[in-house]
Amino acid sequence: MEIQTVLETRDVTKTYMVGVGVMKAKKPLRAVSGVSLSVKKGSVLGLVGESGCGKSTMAKMILGLENVSSGEIFLGGQSLSSFSPKEIARRVQPVFQDPYASLNPRKSIGSIISLPLRALKVGSAKDLDGKIDEIMDVVGLPPRTKHNYPNQLSGGQRQRVAVARALIMRPEVVLCDEPTSALDVSVQAQILNLLMDLRRELGLTYVLISHDLAVVEHLATKVAVMYLGRIVEEAPTIDLFKQPRHPYTQALLQSVLTPEPHLGLPETHLGIAYPNPIDPPSGCTFHPRCPFAEDICKKEAPSPTGEGGHIVECHFPRS
């Protein structure tokens, strides 16, 4: 039996028009350009890249908060544009980065968690309490916190509230945008463990957006590396970390500071500048920072190549 594809993006592009100055024509900024991804049920897709690479724009489009400029997103085989916003909300739910900013300070925890049910008018008012208690138990929140307010909870508990709110609709896809980067290390481990347990128990599908490669390696089953709106490398997690083929992926992996004191600081050879996305470099957009760039890289954009699910967009992939 083939495993079902829950989420698929086909050649998705998002272009913003941005002002570059008074009395000057607006210029197009391609935040995401031609991204095709697919996520199988029960798997975890890790989306990594530096700030400004378009990963959050991808998230907004998957959540239906931004329209695609071209291309299409499919949810359970149906185009996202055929759904109403409420239907999308029923099927895709987010967990955001900062649990201090993403919870309404004036609402009680019970009210925050049950908001999706009430907004989408799912179930009767009578069932509501039972459902809140159930989901709080699932994410490991003590029942007594139901009538508390966010400021009475610790950072880890707040993030559990955010997870509970995302899961109460039993969505098909949970989109985690940097779910642990605002948390302390000991709390981060608790939340990562929780996300892993929930995936196993409830068969959840995650899209995990993170700049922390150690977290991505730990949680994701497949990783896509983004650079300037393009997916430059995509592979099953184990392959990607064992044998990164794109020079950018290699530089990213080298930059990870693991707690091994004898290794010292890595040398990444990346240069300073992340290019301005309004005015991207010609050819392969990575060429100004690439130590292996040759003439063709400046002229022609590489097309994706590779086999066995390990796809790389580079003229001279490393092996």
Added chain:
Amino acid sequence: MKKVLEIEGLFVDLQLPAGTLQAVQNVSFSVNQGETLSLVGESGCGKSLTALAVMNLLPPSGRFRAEKMEFMGESLLGVNEAGMAKVRGDKMAMIFQEPMTSLNPCYTIGNQLEEAYLQHRNVPESEARERAIYLLEKVGITAAASRLSQYPHQLSGGLRQRVMIAMGLMCGPALIIADEPTTALDVTIQAQILALLHALQKEFNMGLILITHDLGVVARMADRVAVMYCGQVVETGLAAEIFNNPKHPYTRGLMDCIPVPGKVEPGQKLGSIPGIVPTPIGNLHGCLFRNRCRYFRSKCAAENIPLIELGPGRAVRCISEQINS
């Protein structure tokens, strides 16, 4: 090697509506020339307040006292605000976490770079300008002269942090205190900024206090480490000793919490420290980590735990025998 900063018995109290928060309790450490000391711990452990106390920049609700606080052989205790202003930004510089918020958006980069130098050195503006250009080039900023007339919003996050570092170096400090200098940056930029900081530190033979919660950064940068928990130093030692042979249950817990590629299998459960950090208000006694510790015995609650010396420069605040097995 010469000691740049030596601190003994530092306490910081914050007056809060709920009572006196004992944010830093009896912290002692020293930093030598050309050496990196890392203060590591989770939010609220007092690592930033320790640094602010050294600079005498505590918030209005904060008070500190210490038995000894010597900077380059001279005591900082009892030095008034005017005296501290002479030291700060001159021989002692600080690099803050958020380059977005710690640069003034209304002034040019050049203006902000030159300010401290003009203040401390009484030199003509042209000389300050020269020094600013020299340092911007040192921190790897191209077209340095033209950057001086730019405003912070025209620079990327990585460039801003480079400007912050250049600003810290303007007067040729003997000590740099860097509070989470790379937390707001991307991993690739983080590696570059840390490498830069490290190279400059060696070149100018400065002492560096690196405050961070990121154990990866600590491992790669620090010569010595002090792990803080709830206002106390719970373990200190050389970086290699701390990472290869952590003694305190809290340090061990922290190490188990981070996914390390190659060490922790993907999908495997991470270790975690149960419970939450207590708030140090009121009468503190016993080990502050005891309610989260798996080696807890009744003795841990009864007495205050001293830092027990294990060797030269190596100490741990724990009385459990298990930590040595």
